[in-house]
Amino acid sequence: MTTSAPTKSKNPVVRFLNMNTSGEVGGRDLPLWRQVLLQLLTLFITAEVLFPILYIVTLSFSSKTSRPSALELFPKEISFVAYQQVLDRPTANPVTFLQLLLNSFLLSVGVGLAALLVAVTAAYAFSRFKFKMRQVLMVLVFVPLLMPAIGLSAPLYLLMNSVRIANCGGGVTAFYPFTSCGASTGQAIFNLRDSLLGVGIAMIAGALPFAVWNLKGYLDTIPKELEEAAMIDGADPDQIFWQIVLPLAMPQLAVTFFLGFIGHWQEFALPWLFLTQPKDYTLAMTLYNMTGQYANSIPWNRFAAMAIIVALPVAIIYIALQKQIVSGLTAGGVKG
Amino acid sequence: MATTSMQLSREKRKAVFRKVSLPYLYLLPAFAVMGVITFYPLIYQVIISFTDFQTKDLLLQLASPELKKVGVQNYVDIITGGLPVQNFEFFRVLIYNIWWALTNVMVHVPAGVLIAVLLNTQGLWGKRIYRAIFVLPVVVPPIVVGTVWKNIFDEQYGAMNQFLTLLVHLFGQIDPVRIRWLQEYSPPIPWLLPNGPLTLAYYAMMIANFWLGWPFMTLVATGALQSIPKDLYEAASIDGASGAQQFWNITVPLLRPVMIPAAVYGFTLSFNLFNFVYFMSGGGPARSTEILVTFAFDLIRNLRLYGVAAAFSVIIFFVALVVFLITNRITRATESYTEA
Incomplete structure (x- = not known):
């Protein structure tokens, strides 16, 4: 509970914005x-920073x-026509904006939570136990x-693609790769590769090691006194983890989740590689479609509006993240 | 008596077993998941990198009768340029990739530090407002930055050419500027990177990534600047050191332990900057701005040469390993520097 806690924040954005400048204003020196x-x-420099932002905002307000x-x-002029059109019908595909938004959210939140839970x-x-093979296992997570x-x-693409459900006809359903339809390929019902679930699983492969290392780094900084005191009081390691460490780590869990969310929200390569059905597309994929080979058919004001819509959640989370970290640091803890 | 002591020791043994197995129990979920979606795919990748895996094998995969074992042919083809792919030479792409990451960091770090020093000037008006504005590029997702700058560099309607048109109008020119930023193939400075063309697209991407890159370095540098004690500067100015001398002899050495890890982080980030490159230039024109990860993606998604892509990914892994070992050494060296 120290007043200097905010400046100790690990997040450079937060440190940057919280920096005390009050003693220096005045300009007398x-x-x-x-x-x-x-x-x-x-x-x-301000002009350099604002140039693309002003340009894209102006475009988006054009009718x-x-x-x-x-x-x-x-x-x-300030016209919201472009925003309205993007919300009505973002692409030439028969997909609603809500569907795209939902897909992006499902992936970002789902992958973030799953990785955190497992990590x-x-x-x-x-962070806390000493055991055989610790070094080896840590390197395995790091690789x-x-x-x-x-x-x-x-x-991942190939392995996911081999997980399929097919209707073989005659009431027989095959679950690849465990059972197959035999000689015929059957009629495909579900392909893990071509589904949001499959993309999510593939994204966890990247998110999990990051979450483990990020959380371990934080847990290392939590002082051990509380746990030692609990141990003396007769708490077993499980109780210590669930009742003492986990509540203490909550703010950092939130931060890790949101940092992950920011990354997953922009995830493009895996969805673009895996998904083929427009109903599964994400906002990032749609944004790319607006600048790719079909770009000439898409009005620029709509593209600008879309770019701003995609950027907004990330920008908002950065601001929200700041409060999270500051309150997380001032609540709880042994210091002070 | 005997039975109770035996029970006790059994209890004890159970407790010991629990204590020994507990760490592994806690690790189990993560390793079970990673086993299926990380380690198994990694092994699978190495196996298929020795085959000619293509679309024809998608259905039956390793059991496919048409799957041919080709030994190290994929690796040889990648290194010697024997792939059925246009405009791809492995070493040109690798060197461009290193050059791209290096030049980015080389402009981001000095610019970031200088702007941080500027913002840290005592008595400068409006610091808080400037800080709030300068943090904006850090907050915008790179995919949006890439797409927006792609449009800014559009030949006909892009803001960059329009801005240059305004500039040349001031000097009496009437013709609008029509620079083909992202399409022009002939390199403006041919000697700069002898083994490959540095097309205009490279410069356009440097400009766009500069917008994105320096504010992060300013963030990091500002934090470090604030922790430099003010009396160091006071003592120096009493001794008659000029502003430049103070900068080189106090600011730079004290910033180095913080900026070198930041530069290393920036290098690794730029080295694998998939989203930005893919959204802005797509690796073009004629693969001149392709980096390793964008080429790997092209191999999988468009060319569908899965065996080659697997071999290429294995090579990428070793490149990443070498990059990590070198950068890790640099970071370690600076750590001991701060301790000394």
Whole structure:
């Protein structure tokens, strides 16, 4: 419970925004000519940062479907036509915006929660227990982190593709790869590879090692005094984990979940590789479709609106994340 | 008496067993999941990397009668350029990939540090507002950044050419600027990377990724700057050190332990920057901006050469391993530097 807790936050965004500048404002120390010079410099950088943002926001507020022939960085009109059209019918496919949103949310939340659930006990074991093979097992969890996610997508694609349910006809259903229809291939009912479930499972392969390492790093920083005190009081390791460590780790679990969410929300490679049915598409895939080979048929104001809609949840979570971390640090803990 | 002591020891043995097995029990869920979706696929990947696995084998996979064992042929083909793929030379792509990551970090880190120092100037007006604005690029998802900048660099209607048109108008030019940022193949500076064309698309992507990259470095550097004691600067200025001398002799050495891990992180991130590259240039024109991961993706999704893709992924793994070993060494070296 220290007042300096927010500045100790591990998240650089939070530290950056919370930095105390109050003691320095006033400008008395700075000669005017230098102040003006530095202001010009910072304004120039501000212009660089705002340039693409202003451009895309202006585009999204335009009611014209054609692209502007000259540079416009400030909206001449505020029209929500583009947003409305994106929400009504985002692509040429017969998929509603709600469906795309739901798919993106299902994947991001599902993968985040599943990875966390499986990772937390492993992180605790690595952080607190001493046992044989600890080093070896830790390296085993670390190795997949080295591999870029794309590096595992070929075997995942092939293995998922072999998990299928087919109607063989005559009331016989085959569950590949365990049973098959025999000589005929049967009529496909379900293919794990071509489903959100399959994509989710494949994404967990990347998310899990990250969650284990992130949580272990945090658990290492939780002081052991509380656990030792509980041990003296006769609590067994299970009780210590569920009743002491887990509640303490909750804020970090939330942070890990949201960091994962930000990543999964933008996940593109695996869904784009696995999914073929428009009803399963995610927002990231739709955004790509709007800039890909069909881009010429899509009005730019709608593309701009879509880009902003996709960016919004991530930006909001960054702001929400900040509060999470700060309150997480000031609640609980042995310090102070 | 005897029975109770035996019971006790049995209880004790049970407790000991529980204590020994507990860590493994806690690890079980994670390793069970990873076994199925990570380790098994990794082994499977190595196996099929020695075959000519293609669409024809999708149904029966390893049991497919048409599946041919080709030995190390896939690896040889990748390295020597024997793949049935246009515009792909392994070493050109590898060197471009390293160059891409390196040049990104080389501009992001100095720019980030300088802007952090600028923002840290005592008495600068509007610091809080500037900080709130400068953090914006960190908050925007890279896929959105990639798509937006792709449109900014559009030949006809892109904001970049329109902006340049405005500029040249100031100098009396009338013709609108029509630079084919993402399509032009001939490299503007041919000698810069001798073994491959650095097309205009590379520069366009450097500009776009610069927008995304320096604010993160500024975030990190600002945190480190705030922890440098102010009296160091005061003592230096009493001794008559100029601003530049203070920067090189106090700020830079004290920032180094923080900025080097950040630079290493930035390098690894840029090295595998799939989403941004795929959304902005798609690796084009003519694979000139292709990096290893985007090419691997192309092998799987469009070319459907699964055996080759598996071999390529194994190679990527070893490249990543080498990159990790080198960067890890650099980070370790800076750690001992701070302790010394």
